[in-house]
Amino acid sequence: MAKVNRRQFIKISSAFLASSAAASQVFDWPFQVKNAIAEEFLTADRIVPTTCEICFWRCGVDAHVRDEKVYKLTGQANHPLSNGRLCPRGNGGQGLLYDPNRLRHPLIRVTVNGKPQFRKTSWDEALTLIAERFQQITEQYGTESVAMFSHGFGASFFKTLFSAYGIRTFSAPSYAQCRGPRTEAFKLTYGHAVGSPEAIDVANSKYLVLLGSHLGENMHNTAVQDFSKAISRGCKVVVVDPRYSTAASKAEHWLPIKPGTDLALLRSWIHILINEKIYDVEFIENNATGLEELWEGVKDATPEKTYALTGIPVEQIVAVGRDLGRYGSSALIHPGRHVTWYGDDTQRERAIAILNALLGNYQMPGGLIQQEKYSSYKPKFPVARNAGQQFKSRYPFASSVPANEIVEQTISADPYPVKSWFVYGTNLIHSLGDQRATMEAIQNLDFMVAVDVLPAEITGYADVVLPECTYLERYDDLDNRTYRIPYLAIRQPAVAPLYDSKPGHEIARLLSMKMGLPDLFEADIETYLDKQLKEMGSSLSELKKSGVLKKEESDLYRKEGEMLRFKTPSGKIELASQRLKDAGFDAVPQYYPPPENPPGYFRMLYGRAPMHTFGRTANNRVLGELMPENELWVNEIAGHDMKLKHGEYVYLVNQDQVKSRTRIKVRLTQRIRPDAVYLVHGFGHTDPRMEFAFRRGVSDADLVTKLSVDPIMGGTGMNNNFVTFSRT
Amino acid sequence: MTEFITNKVNPAVLPHLEIWGSDVAIYLFLGGLSGGLLVISAAMVLLQNGGIFNKNRPRENYSGMVQVASLLAPVLLGIGMLFLFLDLEFKLHVWRFYTNFNITSPMSWGSWLLILFFPFSALQALVVFKNYYQRAPKFQQLAAVMESQLDKIAFINVHVGLAIGVYTGILLSTFYARPLWSSPALGFLFLFSGLSSAAALLLLFAPREEKTFFSKMDMYLIALEGFAATLFILGGMTGIETAKEAMLLLLVGPYAPWFWVLFVLGGLIVPLLLETFEAIGKIKFTPLVPLLILVGGLSLRFIIVFAGQSVPTFS
Amino acid sequence: MSRKKNYAMVIDTRACVGCSACVYACKSENSVPEGFCRDWIEQKIQGSFPNLTMELRSNRCQHCEDAPCVTYCPTGSSHYAGDGTVQIDRDLCTGCKACLAACPYDARYIHPIGYADKCSFCQHRLKKGLQPACVTTCPTDALHLVDLNSNDGIFENLLEDRKTTQDIVHAGTGPKLFWLQ
């Protein structure tokens, strides 16, 4: 029986002229040239040091303000994550602030003549409604029936609020759709995660192996700075990627691997290191367990066999394997970041962790390092005593809640119903894959709130939409993260919030009153921050001025003869994992081949472009100017076989016959294997309220109908989807 | 294989140079045409009775064609400059051409030349039309004074006219970065084209008895133009790789139909043949000939201006 | 008396990742209007799968020693600034576009107001002792502004052991962008 589409996506018609990249007609730039001879360069009335949020790296930016407008963003010289520099996206942050399509008012879903619509409303009405509905739902279904999804720094206030209210289900796509497998694999191996920013000493590496990690396109500012430092210092780079990435163009070896076979390659390198006894024997003897079991487990992973699986020539496998042995502790296998690829991701990451261990690079220059926090102080907030149930993952090693499990449970109501979502700063429609499941789950909800800055697709399904102001218009919590240079940084408003938008902390505070927790937050954010800063030996006025405080670079490296203790059950690095074995998994990573391409189909791979962050910048007029849409990379020869023309627009159709909603421009290139295609994630928006991004390019998420779920921790591998082309 | 990708956003140079359009083509044509008219009229003034070579003979009345040419020269140039003005991106600053002189810039030379053109061509016109304002004695006096200096004025005008004609070509040919334009023959090509267009225009207006004269003059000039065009093509084909590439665009590429049909056939060969037939009396004079020449001259400017921009910047 | 400067730029194509941060930084710094740019990225890929090379570079005006844009500018708007840079005096510019036609590097554009515009090496910043905006922001430190007349050794150090090329030298304009390979 067809389900009634109760939660119909709200379409708001728009008068966008979808022709050129020029958007001037709809968009008044700050300081658009109006006078006869334009002022070439402006001088700031004030420069406000704050923290970037165009991605989650959180560089320090200086916002240059003139006539109450931010006209320029530059890297904070003193901030350890920017070192005076910014990535392209950080440079174009004002495009978000002045995005003409920003959410301006709180919106409530109403039905007029049977059609769903948004109605502008007051904050008071919107927040009252949220508090009422949450109360009803939690009374009816229990507090655990409300789940919060978030991504981004500003979510902290809502987490505080909901924890105090008794909600315990928090999930972010940065876990099961991103770094989760890496986290669990390193925890299983070393007892701790790699962290973010990653605790790796790329800048000092002499030999760096990148699996996928497309640094230079993946544009985390400091990560790219370190990468280029390494190259300038003569580091040899090996890039394993089915596509000739930017990083590959800097590499000594580019290994265009058959997609999904990386684990086979890694096992082969482990094989070589042990077989030729070129691993760090002393380090392993002192600090690791399970070497014999490891050897037993990889014995069959000979270079010859590996060639057959990966397509990488034996000589290359051996050459890199031996180089690894030669460079030893100064070599690094980069752990990657977005690693949810094929569903075998935790095991692949385990192989990376093991390989690094064999190199003996643990806390050594160029290897895995130790990082520190600026301050251990953390403000305490009450957690509700009558809290709901803890969300229980089906996956034994999931240390966070896999977002897709919430989706599943919202559909199945098993073991208990999930009836309401609170979504902060994450566009679930584009980030979770398997859109059909996400939409179905949304149909099952009684109530959904979305807090966003833009009319992202997810907001179109919400009952209440709350317009947050952008990072340039607000305070957030202090950034006190673990990094090689311990630092403490502030986000503070450069200009006052535009329209009727509000900062998250204020929304959370106002909501806390409505939800019966009037004393939860300090009446004023500045007092709140100042109190914390006093505890950390500083003050708000100091940090407002300096933007960042930092300490000397911490002890990154281990000392000669230092005894290491790992937070694993054995206290050592676990080359073979008893815990995995006990849970029914391979103690030593074994290779299982990924599904093959159906005939006539190409494996769909995706990644990042330096000037965009996921879908959040697709509507940014500044950034969009140099890249208004994504393109489909197709191997030139394969493309000719398919009669594709360079520059033509095609629809994509996947293995489940799901067709992309929009069309994408074909780019015939030598830079990719013939069996795969590649596109940049974040395009193909279908909410017409995002006028610039609307229908530009294709969303890979449209075509990820198959999730290859990692049985160990619930990560959602998305690379086992295949596409072909359609002109109509 | 090479893939070259750039994210440069600059409509003036990408995907190819696009800075000058019809305005400039028309300006170049009118500039050449009026230069030609001035040269021919001034030369006729110098050559007629009372002119430098026939000083002892009394001055006759100025012929109708001298009058037409003397008048049209500054008028057409004025219209041409209007087109040039239309092309300026910063029209408010047009006067800046005349607060500076850059000795290395043909365009600067050109703009000053244009300034020379008007007073001297106007003076010449004033004299040759002296009979038209008998009732304005002041003018007549002035005309009389000027007439005594007419040889000098006409002498200057021949040179100014030649200079303008050459200038319209030099303007483009000095752009080393643009392979098609960058040819020393372009100056002559445009000069002879301008002269032959001017002769053709006069041929069009000339009374029957004078047609033979202008027709012969035109045949001669067309021959010179054809010669310059040949040099232009040969220079390109034997030049650097990009120049050759550019020339092929003209000879066999997208501009070939225009180049061969409108310019070579329509503007040179057919009129030359017809004029030959006219000269030997096989056919009557037909306005078709001058019209063909004028169209040919105009299309030459269009072809060169547009084709010159559609070739990649030399690299 | 201070020595006359002669600014040039050294660009490390090995470090550059072609990210365009330099382009965006330039646009905000110099109020470059939408639809135009003073600097840009070029990607040149050669070979065929899987034997490929790719060069990434951030390109801009070469501040030529013998600059045709200056030679052909009728009004003196385009001029040598005396510090090795080529600049445009907007007050003198007529928008005649002779300089656009003259530039072998296609480095100029016409500003919507009407004047020609291009990279200035951020002269206004240099005067304040600051580095150009693109140089400052580049995450890979690929861009280096140098003073060829200085004997601080920076230029020589950058070029040491590295193959250096220049673009379209046969145009004879004396370009001052040096590409480290």
Ligand SMILES: Nc1nc2c(c(=O)[nH]1)N[C@H]1C(S)=C(S)[C@@H](COP(=O)(O)OP(=O)(O)OC[C@H]3O[C@@H](n4cnc5c(=O)[nH]c(N)nc54)[C@H](O)[C@@H]3O)O[C@H]1N2
């Ligand atoms: N500009 C920009 N930078 C970003 C982001 C952004 O949105 N924009 N997002 C940030 C975030 S949150 C993350 S998680 C990271 C993600 O950045 P990475 O961790 O670098 O992402 P990956 O998905 O590992 O990398 C995608 C690359 O993997 C290759 N690949 C695909 N399949 C395979 C395979 O089977 N084997 C191998 N060896 N390679 C394969 C693709 O061709 C592509 O080059 O980027 C961060 N940096």
Ligand SMILES: Nc1nc2c(c(=O)[nH]1)N[C@H]1C(S)=C(S)[C@@H](COP(=O)(O)OP(=O)(O)OC[C@H]3O[C@@H](n4cnc5c(=O)[nH]c(N)nc54)[C@H](O)[C@@H]3O)O[C@H]1N2
């Ligand atoms: N198909 C596919 N799926 C993927 C990926 C992929 O490459 N392909 N990548 C995965 C990875 S690595 C990650 S980390 C995730 C990322 O997933 P998301 O975090 O969902 O990605 P974004 O598109 O950045 O969505 C962020 C949303 O936050 C909004 N936003 C931006 N700034 C603010 C703010 O200041 N306040 C508020 N309230 N909202 C804000 C944006 O408008 C946008 O709607 O996606 C994962 N999912």
Ligand code: SF4
């Ligand atoms: S990496 Fe770029 S987008 Fe991300 S925080 Fe830093 S400057 Fe901003």
Ligand code: SF4
């Ligand atoms: S900012 Fe630096 S790395 Fe990025 S494109 Fe420009 S020069 Fe290259």
Ligand code: SF4
């Ligand atoms: S590159 Fe072009 S604009 Fe720059 S100085 Fe040289 S000729 Fe002039």
Ligand code: SF4
């Ligand atoms: S456009 Fe301006 S700068 Fe360029 S040549 Fe003309 S007057 Fe000179």
Ligand code: SF4
């Ligand atoms: S030096 Fe200045 S003007 Fe030139 S490209 Fe860099 S930022 Fe732009």
Ligand SMILES: [Mo]
């Ligand atoms: Mo991520």
